[in-house]
Amino acid sequence: MRIDAHQHFWLFDPVKDSWITEEMAVISRNFLPNDIGQILKDNNFDGVVAVQADQSHQETDFLVELSGVYKLIKAVVGWVDLRSEAIDEHLAHFKRSPIIKGFRHIVEGEVDPDFLHRDEFLRGIAALTKHQYTYDLLIRPRHYASTLKCVSVNPEQAFMLDHIAKPPIKTQEFDEWAAFIHDLAQYENVHCKISGLATEADWKHWTLDHFTQYIAHVISCFGKDRVLFGSDWPVCLLAGSYEDSIRIVEDKLNDFTEAELKGFWGDNAVQFYSIT
Structure with missing residues (x-):
């Protein structure tokens, strides 16, 4: 089964989706x-993991509702208030929807560098x-220490690391990010999505070579059984087509065996998110 492990869906609202700025007009509509x-079919994908883009319980319910209509949604990574004293009650409620496999918080938007290590978050x-749910890590460099x-x-x-921790591909800075990836990969309970890369590069002038050192380092650190593909559609449209998100990665996998390729393009996601 081929799975795109990172997609978003939304009914665009300029207030709720204020993170979509004027320069991002191409995604300021419903998706x-x-x-x-059809694009998934053309690229031989069987389904997707739908990931939250808004921090509300309504967002999680929205994705669950979509999954009931569109069978291409094989798993949902929703949002829940992890700092709530009623967290167990919230999770018990969401347990009624087995399509929900995990949760995410948009930590990259949190100014506090220690956000991930505060008592209420832990x-x-x-x-x-x-409750046997996964957690997707969406972070920026200021959160490296608290993530570890x-x-x-x-x-x-x-744990699933989203977008390989958003390295500064546009400037080709490497060392600080690379050290963090090396340290994080030592924990075998952490997996990594090779996703969302084009939007970390120069949106208009990137080349395939701009991503080589980052993808190679992630694969070297995590190994081939803990990495998987995600397009970050429709956000990826800011910097290229859906097919571009595939091209960025596929030419870096030349030493993968057939079984390892099956893992990267789907089986690793199936295993991590318990997709049936």
Whole structure:
């Protein structure tokens, strides 16, 4: 089964989606599964993991509702208030929807560098572990230290690093990011999506070579069984086509065996998110 492990769907609202600025006008509209269905077929994908883009319980319900209509959604990574004292009640509620496999918080938008290691957040992560949910890490460099602390004290939690931690591809800076990736990959409960790369490069002038050192380092550190593909559609449209998101990665996989390629393009996502 070929799975795109990172897609978003939304009904555009300029207030709710204020993160979409004027320069991002190409994605300031509705995006629903009908808009990507044929493209997925053309590229031989069987389904997708729908990931939250808004921080509300309504967002999670919205993705669940979509999954009931569009069977291409094989898993949902929603949002839940991990810092709520009622976290167990919230998770018990979401357990009624088995399509929900995990949750994410947009930590990259948090100014606090220690956000991931605050007591109230760690309580939420512990609840995810208890209820057997995954957690997607969306971070910026200021969160590197607290990410490592969070992961180190939660050895039983399944973590997925989104967008290879958004390295500064546009400027080709490497060392700080590379050191973090090396340290994070030491924790075997952490997996990594090779996703969302074009939008970290120069949107108009990137080449395939701009991504080589970053993808090679991630594969070297995490190994071939803990990396997987995600397009970050429709956000990827800011810097290229859906097919571009595939091209950026596929020419870097020449030493993968047939089984390892099947893992990267789908089986690793199936295993991590318990997709049936």
